[in-house]
Amino acid sequence: MTTIAELPPGFADKVLSAQSTFRSVMDAMARPGSVRRIVPGAGAPDMVMRGTAAIALTLFDHDTPLWLDAPMAASPDVVKWLKFHTGAPVVQDSSIASFALIGEGAALPPLERFALGTSEYPDRSTTVILQVESLDAGRSFELRGPGIDGAATVQASIRPFDLFERLRFNEPLFPRGIDVVLVADDAVVAIPRTTRVVSKGS
């Protein structure tokens, strides 16, 4: 049997790379709107950014059902890579997914289709990992909420353009809701369910 596969490698140093990636994502979650860098230590298949790949290797495992957007789900390279390195089951039903991987913002389905958690277990909601074009240029958004001293500004070119309007649907749901992680190459910004966009410039 000859296995000739285009399978990019995982972390060279599993423990240290996973720890440093986890630290970046945790800091990003704790300080919404701040841009954190991920030290890329792994290969990545086409369509998957370096940062996204590192997050996938760090957070996904066989206990985390994973939902992929249509372009990613249609790519055997991506599905095979995720399966080989993380073992996460890829599900069709977005309402039971722990993580959703969105490569192309236009393919983001209505947010209410994801798991929102329950009042008893608000942590059982979907964390949406959204790849965006840039996190240091583009429209500026002003964020307020827990973890932000006053207001934080983030500049980003994001698709879908109405992402933050859509995220307003988190407001009446609290403590349930969707957390979003924005990734642009090796930069990460988290928008947890408590963060509100109060104004935006051009």
Next chain:
Amino acid sequence: MAVLAHAEAGEIAARLRDFALPDHQDLRAPENGLVMLRGRVGGDGAPFNLGEATVSRAAVKLASGEVGFGYTLGRNSEKARLIALCDALVQSRDFGGAVERDVIAPLREQLMIRRQQAAAETAATKVDFYTMVRGEG
């Protein structure tokens, strides 16, 4: 794979040392884990969990694209990596024959000799039990 898994890591490394190894990278860095061993009473009874054993696994990719996998009992990560490397080499057109001839064949021979020795030592201690026929009266 069975031959390599039973060989010592040092033996595999020593035999691979003579090769001009092609470029390769760790697709999956060696890692240790546990597997549940299952047994069956008498070989065909109901399965039960015997206990857990450590295993190591690794995956190696050659520059030419062949992917090899290595699994072995125990926590010797380097051995898992060597097995994966051999597995990948065996699949490649340039190295397959040489690896089979210079690495795997001698190791297989050693393994057979060891098994035969063990079987012979065991056989020497064999005791035949028999039941005496009960007397007629």
